[in-house]
Amino acid sequence: MSDSSIPNPKIKLAVYWGSACGGCCVSVLDTHEKLLDIVNAADLVFWPIAMDIKYKDVEAMADQSIDLTLFNGAVRNSENKHMAEVLRKKSKVLVAYGACAYMGGIPGLANFHSREEIFKRVYEESESTLNPDKVRPVEEFEVKEGVLKIPEFFNDVYTLNQVVDVDYFIPGCPPQSERLVEVFTAVITGIGLPPKGSVVGALEKTNCDECLRKKTDNKVIKRFYRPWEIEDDKETCFLEQGVICMGPATRGGCGVRCVTGHSPCRGCYGPPPNSTDPGAKMMSSIGTMIDADSPEEIDEIIETIVDPAGLFYRFSLPGSILGRKVL
Amino acid sequence: MSYRPTIVAFLCNWCAYTGADLAGTSRLHYAPNIRIIRVMCSGRVEPTFILKAFQQGADGVLVCGCHPGDCHYHEGNYKCLRRFKLIQKYVDQMGIEKDRLRLEWISASEGQQFAELVNNMTKTLLLLGPVKIQRSLEVQHLKQ
Numbered sequence: 256m257s258d259s260s261i262p263n264p265k266i267k268l269a270v271y272w273g274s275a276c277g278g279c280c281v282s283v284l285d286t287h288e289k290l291l292d293i294v295n296a297a298d299l300v301f302w303p304i305a306m307d308i309k310y311k312d313v314e315a316m317a318d319q320s321i322d323l324t325l326f327n328g329a330v331r332n333s334e335n336k337h338m339a340e341v342l343r344k345k346s347k348v349l350v351a352y353g354a355c356a357y358m359g360g361i362p363g364l365a366n367f368h369s370r371e372e373i374f375k376r377v378y379e380e381s382e383s384t385l386n387p388d389k390v391r392p393v394e395e396f397e398v399k400e401g402v403l404k405i406p407e408f409f410n411d412v413y414t415l416n417q418v419v420d421v422d423y424f425i426p427g428c429p430p431q432s433e434r435l436v437e438v439f440t441a442v443i444t445g446i447g448l449p450p451k452g453s454v455v456g457a458l459e460k461t462n463c464d465e466c467l468r469k470k471t472d473n474k475v476i477k478r479f480y481r482p483w484e485i486e487d488d489k490e491t492c493f494l495e496q497g498v499i500c501m502g503p504a505t506r507g508g509c510g511v512r513c514v515t516g517h518s519p520c521r522g523c524y525g526p527p528p529n530s531t532d533p534g535a536k537m538m539s540s541i542g543t544m545i546d547a548d549s550p551e552e553i554d555e556i557i558e559t560i561v562d563p564a565g566l567f568y569r570f571s572l573p574g575s576i577l578g579r580k581v582l
Numbered sequence: 583m584s585y586r587p588t589i590v591a592f593l594c595n596w597c598a599y600t601g602a603d604l605a606g607t608s609r610l611h612y613a614p615n616i617r618i619i620r621v622m623c624s625g626r627v628e629p630t631f632i633l634k635a636f637q638q639g640a641d642g643v644l645v646c647g648c649h650p651g652d653c654h655y656h657e658g659n660y661k662c663l664r665r666f667k668l669i670q671k672y673v674d675q676m677g678i679e680k681d682r683l684r685l686e687w688i689s690a691s692e693g694q695q696f697a698e699l700v701n702n703m704t705k706t707l708l709l710l711g712p713v714k715i716q717r718s719l720e721v722q723h724l725k726q
Contacts, residue, residue, distance in 0.1 A: 535629035538672065542629075542665030548650070553667045563668065564675040576633040581677035581714050 266322035266443055268293070269301035269313075270352075271342055273335035274362045274412065275328025279353040280304040282429035283325070289436050296443050297323070314341055321345045323442050325352040325425075325435075329362045329573065330413040334406035343419040348442060350455075354428040354523045356415040357454075359573030361428070363412045364565065366572045366579035370410040414574045423449075425456040428523035428570060431509055454525070457508030461527045462520050465507040468492045475546035479559040482519060493519045494544065499566060504536035523570045532576045534567035587641040587707035589616045589700070592631060594624045596654040597689050598646035604693030612697035613704035616644070623647070624685075625658025629669045632683065636673075641713045642682045642703055646696075649687040659687070681706050682713065 270283055280302070284290060300321060301308050324346040330336050343349055354360040365373060378384065378391050396403045415421050425438060434456035441447045441455070449455060463470070470492040480497045487493070493500035493514065500514065501522030513520050526533040547553045560566065568575055593599040599620045605612065617640075621627060624647025635643045645666060647659040666685045674680050684703060688696050 530630075532630055532633060534672065535633055535669075538629040538668045539665060542668050543661050545664040545668075547664070548660050550663065550667070553664050557667050557671060560668075560671075562675070563672045567672070576630065576637050577676050577715065580675075 266297045267300045267320065268297040269321045269324040269342065269346065270299070270304070271301065271324065271326050271328075271338060272303060273326065273328030273339065273356065273415070274331035275353070275355055276361070277304060278429045279325075279327030279355075282353075282427075282432050283435065285429075285432040286436055287432075289432075293436075293439060297439075310338065310341070313338075313345065316345050318344050319347050321347065323348045323350065323439075325350050326356050326415055326421075327353040327429075329355040329359050330409075330415060330418045331362055331365075332406040332408050336409075336413075336418055337406075339415060339419045348422045349415075349419070350423045350425055350438075351415040351421045352425050353430055354426060354525065354570040356421075357424045357426050357574070358525050358571035359412055359414050360523075360570050363414075363571070363573040364569070365412050367564070368580070369582060370408055374408075411579055412573050417573070422451050424452075424454045426454060426506060426524040427457075427509060428521075430456055431512075434508060454506070454528070457506050457524055459528055460507050462502040462505045462507045462509070462511055462514075462524070465511045466492070466502055466514050467511070468514060471495065474544040476541075476544045476556065477546050478556055481561070487517055489517055494541075499541070499560065501533070501537060501567070501569075503540040504530070504533045504567075521569055522567075525571060525574075531574075533571050534564070534575060537567045538563070585708070585712055587615050587704055587712070588639065589642040589644055589703055589707065590635040590640040591616050591618050591644040591646065591700075592621050592624070592627045593618055593688075594626075594647045594654075594659075595620055595622050597648035597652060597687075598624070598696070600690035601646075601688040601692045601696045604691065605697045606693075608693050610693060610697040612700045615704045615707075616700050623653065623655050623658035624662035625653070625655065625660075627662055627665070629665060629672075632669055632673075636678060636682075636713065636715055639713070639715075641710070642684070642707045644699075644703060645685045646688045646699075647685075649689055652689065678713070678715070679710055681710060 272280060301313050324342045330339055351357045355362055374391055378386055379389055394405055394407050438456045469490055474495055476497050479499055482498055498519050500519035502520045505520055505522045506524040506527045509524055522533055526536055530536045545553055545556050547556055593602055624645055627645050632643050647662055653659040670683060673683055686699055
């Protein structure tokens, strides 16, 4: 159908969640009244959190018929993978939306364990589990009505980009809604869209550049504190107080909300440009701040960082250089 | 083919690299498993370098710099030591054996010590067997 009387036909928009908490979908709703502008400019063709549309309806759509898909959540099981592949085929622009799709996110922390370890814990060992026969979920089960199937649970958690080609990445847990409106406007107007593979809706500098707390160049740390172990003076740089803040290894763009709320940055916006591994960047940066020369003293100070891997890779384990704990 | 460990070594220009050079000019025999990358200072070695080396198949990573107090840039080797201790803890958490990653101080006159270090590390890696990272990563990418 061609309707030349409409100068700007509505674009088709899809939002999908993989292995996600739902926060990214809510961040789309958090555009508040701007959502009405979005709906004015776009037809929502698929959005499981808000609309009742089945997978088979999406599968039946013509290839490249969706203009923009925001895929949030990591790829954890075969259902996530299948939908990632379907949506890649059906979409002109596929955006990895949020920390999980971009770097693996919180679900990606499962890469510290194997599937077997997780199943054993969940179906046998957890305090609330009563499962004497050690029954585990099976992917296929025959009943008299036919075969029941559930998705396969992968051994690893993947970022979206490790499964399908991704056009753009919007970081954040969740992404700031104002940024989504900017990106969305760029996609509809086609103005200001960077090259494929870019991180959009975020800045080129680190969070420290945006942060308003008092900082000096000479950071020296004698011991690290967890946030609850110290009374924050609410104005000095967290690192200078000895509290680990991911600011130096995190891309700006969130508006430094956590630090403004007197909580150290956790790194959900991912590494700054030209750096692929936020944890390596953080170790590099923190290493120089440790104020000790003897190996024993350095060990003592590092001992106060309880879980460097979990802390530095909180949102980025699957997308990091090592990707997972070695099996 | 039998397993031959590969060691990626980052040697500082002023002490360790010169020490390795001395091992060569003194015609010392030592294990050929080492692949040397010269850096201006051990303080230049970023954690990314070490992780990338492991990711791309190094069975061991060796970082060598000037003895404490001898750094050409005054304190580069101390910075290296602090970073190293941190990344050692991370690497251990990620299930990579601690012995695969070493930091040693080698002066320009310690050619003999360098040769012994490489021999020792090669022996340790032979006992540990090949690094398992690549096998773990093989299952990682689903994209065809």
